[in-house]
Amino acid sequence: MKQTLLLLPGDGIGPEVTAEALRICQLVAPDIAIEDALVGGASIDRHGVPLTDETLARAGEVDAILLGAVGGPKWKDVSRDKRPEAGLLGLRKGLDVFANLRPAYCFGALVDASSLKRDRVEGLDIMIVRELTSGVYFGEPRGIDTDENGVRRGYDMSIYTAPEVERVTRVALEIARGRSGRVCSVEKSNVMESGQFWREEVTTVHKTYGEGVELSHMLADACAMELVR
Template sequence: MKQTLLLLPGDGIGPEVIAEALRICQLVAPDIAVEEALVGGASIDRHGVPLTDETLERASKADAILLGAVGGPKWQGVARQNRPEAGLLGLRKGLDVFANLRPAYCFSSLVDASSLKRDRVEGLDIMIVRELTSGVYFGQPRGVDTDENGNRRGYDTSVYTAPEIERVARVALEIARGRDGRVCSVDKANVMESGQFWRDEVTTVHQTHGEGVELSHMLADSCAMELVREPKQFDVILADNLFGDLLSDAAAMLTGSIGMLPSASLGTEGTPGLFEPVHGSAPDIAGKGIANPCAAILSLEMALRWSLARPDAADRVMGAVARALEAGARTSDLGGTLSTTAMADAIIDCL
C-alpha cells in the first residue's frame, strides 16, 4: 500500500519550513502520498478549534505526520483549552505518542557556531528521550481558583503511573543499546514525590530490561549545569515531560542554533510517528523568509527513518544537509545571509 505523509504546517514559520521539507521529500521519496491539514491557530481561524476530530482521525490513519509549529500572539486572548498549543497537546495525547526523541548533535561545520567552546561540543551526539503524554502538562487537578483564606492560587499536578514510566524507560534503554549503552535518568527526587517515584520505577525497569545498558540518575538542575559544563558526558538522557522540555531546548543551543534541531514523537508499534522541529512558531520572523528550514528537513529525515522505513532516503537527506553546511550555506541564525528557500536550494544541490 502507498505510504501517506500528513503535513500539518501550523502557524508562524511553520508553513515556510514545511514547504521546504516537502520539496526535499518529493525528491528523495516521490512515491509517498502527501496530504495536508490544519492545526493550531490556523485551525482556530478556520474551524474555531485548534484540532478538529477530522484532523486527528486523518493523522491516526497516516503513516507519519510532519508538523511545523503552533501558536503566536494573535491567539493569546483565547481560553487556554482552545489555544493553538492545546491542538498540539491534543494531537500528542490522541495519537498516544509517548516517547519524544530529541537528538542534539553538532555538525562538524557548525562547531564554532555553538555558544560553547569547540572542545566542549565537537563530536557532540546526545539523544534526549522525553515522556510526552503524561506528567505535569496533563495531570489533574489543575486550575486557578481561590483558597479558603480568599487568596488566589494556580496549581498543576505532576502525576505518573508505573506503566507510563516503564514504556518510555524501555524506549530509552533500547535506543542506548544501539548507541554507547548509557542512560542518565533525570528527576527531582530530592524534593518531589513524583520525582522519587520516577527514579524508583526507572531503576526497576532497568533491572528487568536493561541488560547491557548502564543506568545513572541525576537531578534535573544538575543536569542543566552539566549540559553546559561537559555535554559530551551524556549518551541518552531520559526525562519526564517538564524536565525533558526544558533540557532539550537547552541542549539545542549546544549545536549552534535551535533552528537545527528536529524531533520525533513515537508510540507503540503501528502508531504513526509525529515529527516536528523544536524551534516553535517564531512569530517575530514569520513571513520574512529567513527561517532556518534545517530542523524541519531533519524532522523529515527522522520520519523517513523511524516511521516510513526509508533509511536510504533518510541517509541522503542527512548527507545533503551536512554537505550544504560544509559548503558554507547558512541562514541568519547561523551567521549567514541565505533565505529559507535558498538554504533548501543549497541542500537540494547536494542531493
C-alpha cells in the same frame, strides 16, 4: 501499498519550514501521497478550535505526520483550552506519542557557529528521550481559582503511572544499546514525590530490561549544568 503523509504546517515559521521539508520528502519518496490539514492558530481561525476531531482521526490513520509549529501573538488572548498549543497537546495525547526523541548532534562544520566554546560542543552527540503524554502537562486536577481563605491560586498536578514510566524507559534502554550503552535518568527526586517515584520505577525497569546498559540518575538542576560543562 501507497503510503500517506499528513502535512500540518501550523503557524508562524511552520509553513515555511514544512514546505522545504516537503520538497526533500518528495525527492526521496516521490510516490508518497500528501494530504494537508490545519492545526493550532490556523485551525482556530478556520474552525474555531486548535485541533478538530476530523484532523485527529486522520492523523491516526496515515503513515506519517509532518508538523510545523503552533502559536503566536495573534492568539495570545484566546482561552487556555482553545489556545494553539492545545492542538499540539491534543495530538500528543490522542496519538499516544509518549516518547519524544531529541537528538543533539554537532556537525564539524558548525562547531565555531555555536555560542558555546569549541571544546564544549565538538563531538557532541546526545539523544534525549522525553516522556510526552503524562506528568504536569496532563495531570488533573489543574486550574486557577480562589481558596477557602479568599486567596487566588494556580495549580497543576504531576502524575505518572508505573506503565507510563516503564514504556518510555524501555525506549531509552533500547536506543542506548545501539549507542554508548549508557542511560542517565533525570528527575527531581530530591523535592518531588513524582520524581522519587520516577527514579524507583526506572531502576526497577532497568533490572528487567537493562542488560548491557549502564544506568545512572541525576537531578534536573545538575543535569542542566552538566550539559554545558
